[in-house]
Amino acid sequence: MKVLKYALLAAVGCLTFGLGSPSFAQQSAGDAARGKDKYMAVGCFTCHGRSGQGGALNYPAPALVDLPMPADALAAFLRNPVGDMPPYAAAVLSNADVADVLSFIKSLPGRKDPKTFPLLNQ
Amino acid sequence: MPRKPEDSPALDQPAANRRNFLKGAALSGAAALTPAESQAATPVPQQIKITPPGPRQLAADTHPPEADPVNQSSSGGEFMVDVLKSMDIDYMVMMCASSFRGIHEAIVNYADNRKPEIITTAHEEIANAMAHGYAKMAEKPIATIFHGTVGVQHASMALYNAWCDRVPILAFCGNIIEADKRLPGAEWVHSAVDPLAMVRDMLKYDDQPASLQHFAESAVRAVKIATTPPMGPVMLSLDAELQENPIENRAGLRIPKYTPVIPPVGDPGALAEAARLLANAENPVIIVDRMTRTPAGLERLVAFAEALQCAVVDTGGRMNFPTRHPLNQSQRGRAVIAQADVILGIEMNDLWGQLHAHSDRVHRSDRGVTRAGAKVITLGNREMYSKSNFQDSARFQEADLTIAGDGESSLPLLTELVKKAVTSDRKSAHEERGKKLGAARLAAVNLAMSDATLGWDASPVSTARVAAELYAQIKDDDWSLVGSAIRFNWPQRLWNMDKKHRWNGGSGGAGIGYNAPAALGAALANKAKGRLSVAIQGDGDFMFVPSTLWTAAHHRIPLLYVMHNNRAYHQEYMYLQAMAGRRGRGATKAHIGTTLTDPNVDYATVARGMGIYGEGPITDPKELGPALKRALAVVRRGEPALVDVVTDQR
Numbered sequence: 082m083k084v085l086k087y088a089l090l091a092a093v094g095c096l097t098f099g100l101g102s103p104s105f106a107q108q109s110a111g112d113a114a115r116g117k118d119k120y121m122a123v124g125c126f127t128c129h130g131r132s133g134q135g136g137a138l139n140y141p142a143p144a145l146v147d148l149p150m151p152a153d154a155l156a157a158f159l160r161n162p163v164g165d166m167p168p169y170a171a172a173v174l175s176n177a178d179v180a181d182v183l184s185f186i187k188s189l190p191g192r193k194d195p196k197t198f199p200l201l202n203q
Numbered sequence: 204m205p206r207k208p209e210d211s212p213a214l215d216q217p218a219a220n221r222r223n224f225l226k227g228a229a230l231s232g233a234a235a236l237t238p239a240e241s242q243a244a245t246p247v248p249q250q251i252k253i254t255p256p257g258p259r260q261l262a263a264d265t266h267p268p269e270a271d272p273v274n275q276s277s278s279g280g281e282f283m284v285d286v287l288k289s290m291d292i293d294y295m296v297m298m299c300a301s302s303f304r305g306i307h308e309a310i311v312n313y314a315d316n317r318k319p320e321i322i323t324t325a326h327e328e329i330a331n332a333m334a335h336g337y338a339k340m341a342e343k344p345i346a347t348i349f350h351g352t353v354g355v356q357h358a359s360m361a362l363y364n365a366w367c368d369r370v371p372i373l374a375f376c377g378n379i380i381e382a383d384k385r386l387p388g389a390e391w392v393h394s395a396v397d398p399l400a401m402v403r404d405m406l407k408y409d410d411q412p413a414s415l416q417h418f419a420e421s422a423v424r425a426v427k428i429a430t431t432p433p434m435g436p437v438m439l440s441l442d443a444e445l446q447e448n449p450i451e452n453r454a455g456l457r458i459p460k461y462t463p464v465i466p467p468v469g470d471p472g473a474l475a476e477a478a479r480l481l482a483n484a485e486n487p488v489i490i491v492d493r494m495t496r497t498p499a500g501l502e503r504l505v506a507f508a509e510a511l512q513c514a515v516v517d518t519g520g521r522m523n524f525p526t527r528h529p530l531n532q533s534q535r536g537r538a539v540i541a542q543a544d545v546i547l548g549i550e551m552n553d554l555w556g557q558l559h560a561h562s563d564r565v566h567r568s569d570r571g572v573t574r575a576g577a578k579v580i581t582l583g584n585r586e587m588y589s590k591s592n593f594q595d596s597a598r599f600q601e602a603d604l605t606i607a608g609d610g611e612s613s614l615p616l617l618t619e620l621v622k623k624a625v626t627s628d629r630k631s632a633h634e635e636r637g638k639k640l641g642a643a644r645l646a647a648v649n650l651a652m653s654d655a656t657l658g659w660d661a662s663p664v665s666t667a668r669v670a671a672e673l674y675a676q677i678k679d680d681d682w683s684l685v686g687s688a689i690r691f692n693w694p695q696r697l698w699n700m701d702k703k704h705r706w707n708g709g710s711g712g713a714g715i716g717y718n719a720p721a722a723l724g725a726a727l728a729n730k731a732k733g734r735l736s737v738a739i740q741g742d743g744d745f746m747f748v749p750s751t752l753w754t755a756a757h758h759r760i761p762l763l764y765v766m767h768n769n770r771a772y773h774q775e776y777m778y779l780q781a782m783a784g785r786r787g788r789g790a791t792k793a794h795i796g797t798t799l800t801d802p803n804v805d806y807a808t809v810a811r812g813m814g815i816y817g818e819g820p821i822t823d824p825k826e827l828g829p830a831l832k833r834a835l836a837v838v839r840r841g842e843p844a845l846v847d848v849v850t851d852q853r
């Protein structure tokens with residue numbers, strides 16, 4: 082029952098937010114500096130960390146560096162996320178904003194080889 | 204106002220009269236007793252007919268006053284101290300109050316402030332949380348004492364944490380039972396008919412002794428009950444007159460012998476069945492929470508897991524299993540639980556939570572994460588004592604075999620039975636399994652190390668960096684992590700935690716305001732062992748109980764607080780964002796009511812103001828190592844210190 086309900090909600094969500102529209106695809110090349118401001122302003126940092134390192138809500142909130150999603154997939158996810166990740170409506174975070182946030186995430190330093198960190202090898 | 208004896212001609216004997224009065228009071232309170240029974244239980248001459256207010260009371264009220272002595276040569280409080288000494292109670296942690304001035308004075312002068320020694324705190328919550336942290340680290344309870352009614356209410360939060368965490372505390376409060384002895388004003392509002400009623404749901408046992416002999420028996424009983432698994436706080440309400448008045452006949456009083464209760468081992472037949480299931484399982488998993496009571500517990504779990512070569516998931520309620528043991532799969536608990544065909548939960552508080560995922564969405568839902576047909580065995584004390592109001596029971600988890608018995612005590616027999624049940628043809632499969640688990644653990648460690656590099660140079664400082672910098676400074680000492688912040692699990696991921704004292708478990712009731720004082724209590728226990736105590740300290744937790752630092756300074760308890768200063772009640776900050784997101788309203792206002800900014804708190808200055816070494820705020824991660832080094836030099840010479848680190852959220 083519940084699974085069906087979520088599937089329905091997801092479908093409605095996609096319709097409402099008009100994902101995959103050509104205009105959004107055009108906006109996909111975001112601006113990392115603006116994205117950083119958004120990432121902070123709408124609070125992605127509170128659960129995923131300022132460096133996209135991940136964190137913990139009820140369960141772990143995953144690291145966002147090396148995120149495999151393209152911008153439209155990220156937007157689709159943000160409108161209708163899984164688990165305890167809260168949704169971000171287009172009114173709060175436009176598709177253009179999502180593209181900026183993704184650029185910011187991609188601009189983060191990301192993982193390094195831990196073997197080169199003496200403090201992590203003790 | 205002099206407190207006059209009721210019907211005694213002897214000057215030095217009001218305690219005896221008080222006893223009789225209290226007996227009468229207790230009996231009338233019991234209500235179920237008939238007048239005949241009540242008369243039989245009260246040693247008064249037959250010819251006196253007992254009707255309220257009672258001839259004895261009348262006589263006392265109408266007869267000329269007894270001589271009014273100004274000195275006494277003994278006190279009930281002294282006897283109470285003798286009882287505490289008989290049970291080797293090291294400390295009495297308190298927030299001073301007149302309702303227990305009788306025993307307070309006896310401790311400082313009669314006992315010369317030794318066994319128990321007084322630890323002064325500025326809040327009853329601090330006193331009880333200190334006792335909570337101490338008991339887990341020292342493996343024995345200490346005492347706390349606080350004011351009737353008002354002190355009990357302040358203490359209740361910390362008692363609740365100890366209750367949920369199944370930790371023994373011998374708590375006391377003062378009370379003035381006899382109404383006509385109370386001074387007008389404070390003594391009335393600080394007295395109660397039943398002062399422990401408001402905390403009874405979080406006590407394993409309580410009493411309000413009516414005589415000194417009654418006290419002795421109830422105190423020894425209380426400690427025995429408190430320290431029998433499942434352990435818990437116990438409390439006695441001490442009548443002020445019982446503490447203050449002279450002892451009528453010391454020779455007539457007897458302190459019962461205190462013998463610790465031996466915790467029960469699970470039924471051998473049931474343990475054998477568990478051993479059979481585990482030995483024949485393809486992927487058995489042990490999940491363990493509040494199991495280790497003594498250093499032996501950890502060693503026994505290692506021997507048991509090695510006998511099975513199976514995965515161990517330590518959920519951290521105690522320091523149960525070495526973090527670098529190859530079989531430690533705590534960082535990949537979900538993965539091993541999903542594959543398990545037999546699951547053994549030992550001293551689990553919330554096994555359901557480990558075996559299910561729950562979603563925090565508009566419609567809440569849950570799903571099992573175990574394999575169909577997986578067998579569940581539980582071993583522990585959980586079912587042996589519980590109460591109904593507070594819901595610390597967690598959700599009900601069905602099981603195929605539930606064994607009542609103390610986990611730590613049952614492990615040696617269970618291990619022997621497993622060794623017998625493992626046939627030689629299974630042995631090589633087990634060895635193979637162990638190797639695979641070891642490799643999987645190494646992969647999890649590599650992931651943790653890789654995760655830790657994210658944001659390494661960032662400011663605010665990443666929590667991983669804090670953990671790594673701290674470990675570098677302490678790893679060659681006999682260190683002890685006496686407290687940590689919410690979901691700050693880098694030590695479990697990165698550090699070599701190999702002994703019971705490396706970690707002291709969590710709060711139990713998730714009542715914030717626990718970590719700072721409980722860490723100090725554990726550090727007090729560590730002081731006697733010469734260990735280096737460190738605590739990761741949430742700023743939100745600290746703000747409940749900042750005067751903990753003064754107690755640390757006053758009693759020279761060596762402990763380094765590393766302030767995880769994310770300038771927020773961050774857990775709630777995230778929840779508020781989730782709420783706003785759900786309602787499509789954005790997150791720009793989620794900081795209202797959830798953050799600790801404007802002004803930022805300067806914790807180093809707070810620390811110095813409380814008389815301890817303070818450094819910070821540190822925002823540049825490169826400055827952290829040197830600051831920790833300086834602060835640890837202070838701790839190593841026997842004093843507390845605090846380093847305030849402005850950190851990223853989690």
Ligand SMILES: Cc1ncc(C[n+]2csc(CCOP(=O)(O)OP(=O)(O)O)c2C)c(N)n1
Pocket residue numbers: 360688689713714715716740741742743744745769771772773774775852
């Ligand atoms: C007595 C009490 N009040 C309120 C809460 C709700 N609460 C849960 S976590 C939390 C924040 C604690 O702040 P901090 O110790 O700084 O940890 P952080 O969440 O920032 O990591 C609060 C207020 C609680 N658990 N206990």
